[in-house]
Amino acid sequence: MSVVALKPYAFPAKDVRENFPAPLLFIGWEDHLMFGTPVALPLPPDTPFGALGTAVLPGTYGYHPDFAKIDWTKVEWFKSGKPWKPDPAKSLADNGLKHKDVIRFRTPGLSGINGSCN
Amino acid sequence: MDTPVLKKKLGLKERYAAMTRGLHWDTTYQPMDKVFPYDKYEGIKIHDWDKWEDPFRLTMDAYWKYQGEKEKKLYAVIDAFAQNNGQLGVTDARYINALKVFLTGVTPLEYNAHRLFAHVGRQFTGTGARVACQMQSIDELRHYQTETHALSHYNKYFNGMHSPKHMNDRVWYLSVPKSYFEDACTSGPFEFLTAVSFSFEYLLTNLLFVPFMSGAAHNGDMSTVTFGFSAQSDESRHMTLGIECLKFMLEQDPDNVPIVQGWIDKWFWRGYRLLSIVAMMQDYMLPKRVMSWREGWEMYIEQNGESLFRDLARYGIRKPKGWVQACEGKNHISHQTYAVFYSYGAAAAFHTWVPEEEEMAWLSEKYPETFEKYYLPRWNYWREQAKNGNRFYQKTLPMLCQTCQIPMIFTEPGDATKIAYRESDYQGDKYHFCSDHCKEIFDNEPEKYVQAWLPVHQIYQGNCFKPGVDPTKEGFDPLLAVFDYYNFKVGRDNLDFEGSEDQKNFAAWRGDSVQGAKK
Numbered sequence: 289m290s291v292v293a294l295k296p297y298a299f300p301a302k303d304v305r306e307n308f309p310a311p312l313l314f315i316g317w318e319d320h321l322m323f324g325t326p327v328a329l330p331l332p333p334d335t336p337f338g339a340l341g342t343a344v345l346p347g348t349y350g351y352h353p354d355f356a357k358i359d360w361t362k363v364e365w366f367k368s369g370k371p372w373k374p375d376p377a378k379s380l381a382d383n384g385l386k387h388k389d390v391i392r393f394r395t396p397g398l399s400g401i402n403g404s405c406n
Numbered sequence: 407m408d409t410p411v412l413k414k415k416l417g418l419k420e421r422y423a424a425m426t427r428g429l430h431w432d433t434t435y436q437p438m439d440k441v442f443p444y445d446k447y448e449g450i451k452i453h454d455w456d457k458w459e460d461p462f463r464l465t466m467d468a469y470w471k472y473q474g475e476k477e478k479k480l481y482a483v484i485d486a487f488a489q490n491n492g493q494l495g496v497t498d499a500r501y502i503n504a505l506k507v508f509l510t511g512v513t514p515l516e517y518n519a520h521r522l523f524a525h526v527g528r529q530f531t532g533t534g535a536r537v538a539c540q541m542q543s544i545d546e547l548r549h550y551q552t553e554t555h556a557l558s559h560y561n562k563y564f565n566g567m568h569s570p571k572h573m574n575d576r577v578w579y580l581s582v583p584k585s586y587f588e589d590a591c592t593s594g595p596f597e598f599l600t601a602v603s604f605s606f607e608y609l610l611t612n613l614l615f616v617p618f619m620s621g622a623a624h625n626g627d628m629s630t631v632t633f634g635f636s637a638q639s640d641e642s643r644h645m646t647l648g649i650e651c652l653k654f655m656l657e658q659d660p661d662n663v664p665i666v667q668g669w670i671d672k673w674f675w676r677g678y679r680l681l682s683i684v685a686m687m688q689d690y691m692l693p694k695r696v697m698s699w700r701e702g703w704e705m706y707i708e709q710n711g712e713s714l715f716r717d718l719a720r721y722g723i724r725k726p727k728g729w730v731q732a733c734e735g736k737n738h739i740s741h742q743t744y745a746v747f748y749s750y751g752a753a754a755a756f757h758t759w760v761p762e763e764e765e766m767a768w769l770s771e772k773y774p775e776t777f778e779k780y781y782l783p784r785w786n787y788w789r790e791q792a793k794n795g796n797r798f799y800q801k802t803l804p805m806l807c808q809t810c811q812i813p814m815i816f817t818e819p820g821d822a823t824k825i826a827y828r829e830s831d832y833q834g835d836k837y838h839f840c841s842d843h844c845k846e847i848f849d850n851e852p853e854k855y856v857q858a859w860l861p862v863h864q865i866y867q868g869n870c871f872k873p874g875v876d877p878t879k880e881g882f883d884p885l886l887a888v889f890d891y892y893n894f895k896v897g898r899d900n901l902d903f904e905g906s907e908d909q910k911n912f913a914a915w916r917g918d919s920v921q922g923a924k925k
Contacts (some may be wrong), residue, residue: 290851290853294447299856303863318824322749325814325823360481387836
């Protein structure tokens, strides 16, 4: 469906890739609702995927006692909700991540404060 | 001498007709459709505007007289409140934060409503609807003024209340109410009335009005209570306009029914999402609680709403699509919303805090199925950490829903341990949503919502700094620059209530210890 309007209705989208210094990536940590919302990060496309766990996410999720215990080789990733196997040595772009993609990770064995998903 | 023949005075009914319907004329120099270009394009068919029942039954001169008297009384109370240092009579300085939310989030909406009703009041070919909208437009302008005046007294004593309009146009969480209204005002006039007059003023308004005004009464805020009483008679007229407009559209033509149903589906959900902030205020920010969000929802929506939609069923209208999910949400949204504000407490112009022991007990009692299971563990952890000087402040910006613009805090129907993620592809880009209903609203009008001014994205695009700010300069702190753009006074308006200037001042003025000030 589309907008009902008196005249042709065409306006530029606000959040196209060109408007950002780097593509946006949305990231969520499953079973850890102490972080009540996934986050948005502009990340250069040549960032190695493996740098997420070591360089990008500690500032976001390091507050949680589970974070230090994460074994990044065991982490399960999801892209747009579907299981997904990224290559940590390759860049975000080479892993197929595009502007405004959403990825989530599950950390088996770590499910929040006393297993409460918090 | 001849006795002059006095012209008989018009009777009440004739006078009313002359001063409302009698003001109309059909244009002759220009076609009506050109003078009233927005009257038909939405597809709503009106055959007989004379069937419109005036909801206000007031003429303009009577309106002025009546409102003028009401306002004299209101200002007398506001003056007395100021002269008697009424701000010291509130339960606790934490309460003021509910007022800050109201002043920055709701009061500017009154002004927008004034503008929009003035606009809509120009667009209908039916005089009855025009007069009603024009009166409501003036009501909204009065409310904007009287709320500002009633609350301005607090601005002399407490932080975060100095730039409500400026903040409403810029601050990330205030884009939620702002975008709600902008969505309505960029609709046609019939959709606007369905959105604001019916879905908000008629269906949902009690959920906003009752907690704030009863909350004020329970917490010793007589200034706000008096404003509430003063506005109440206006609000009931606004509700009448909402239901009248809806029934009028439905009675005029059966083709209107599916269009109106689509609007009800959309605006019920938009309004419900908008009220998340009220839910949090009600359950977490009032030192003396009135009733829980859940209780309010059950009373005003589940009971009253059920009977309303039973009544509307004869027109072929059913309950809005998001009804079941919204009813499930009554157990969750206040907790989810307050928790995210606590997390982003460095980036808000009001204070947040960990609920006290007895407040947690109240939450457990009011939310027996959900609070302890899903929400208490994070509060216990946060409380421990705060005690050790490690108060949680999330510094990475949140992902937002493209439609409601709220951070993606809402969980899956049926599973409160999983954030709900929905997405759509449009013109080569991805768009993300918090729920099926926000996704559907987008999918119905993607050309509209791709223009959304999402605060997080605007910050990352570099559009939320004051003019002249150079982000390439050494030592540039983007977050501080954003707060400066918001007119936040960092360290005074934001952060935890514990240790805030508000807390210290209030205790000093009342002669309490800081500890005692919280009781």
